[in-house]
Amino acid sequence: MRTIEFYKSPSGRCPIETFLDSLSDMQVTKITWVLKLVQELDRVPVKYFKKLKGTDDIWEVRTNVGSDTFRILGFMHHNSLVVLTNSFQKKRQKTPAGEISLAEKRKKDYLSRRTT
Numbered sequence: 001m002r003t004i005e006f007y008k009s010p011s012g013r014c015p016i017e018t019f020l021d022s023l024s025d026m027q028v029t030k031i032t033w034v035l036k037l038v039q040e041l042d043r044v045p046v047k048y049f050k051k052l053k054g055t056d057d058i059w060e061v062r063t064n065v066g067s068d069t070f071r072i073l074g075f076m077h078h079n080s081l082v083v084l085t086n087s088f089q090k091k092r093q094k095t096p097a098g099e100i101s102l103a104e105k106r107k108k109d110y111l112s113r114r115t116t
Contacts, residue, residue, distance in 0.1 A: 002040075005083050006084050007106050015086050027068065031061075031065075037049070039082075048063070050062060085103045085106035
């Protein structure tokens with residue numbers, strides 16, 4: 001079983017919560033369902049959770065709601081904690097480099113402030 005945590009900036013801002021607040025109830029329900037799979041399944045299907053190649057150990061939570069595609073990026077910490085850093089609505093085949101870079105930057109920030 002994994003624990004999911006949302007990244008918070010040094011000022012306390014939570015980008016994932018802000019993103020979820022901007023979505024419809026149906027979209028949030030589906031994303032929450034996928035996050036529950038990531039939490040509870042030992043082997044999450046790659047359709048929902050995938051490590052991104054060529055990154056600093058960044059993972060992608062993948063959700064489709066109708067014709068909308070959403071991605072939440074994050075990283076594994078101590079093998080049982082998933083820290084979600086940023087999210088976006090996907091409009092192209094490839095994950096934007098800027099989103100990956102942001103996830104990597106927030107990972108470094110999170111780890112530098114973490115005491116354990």
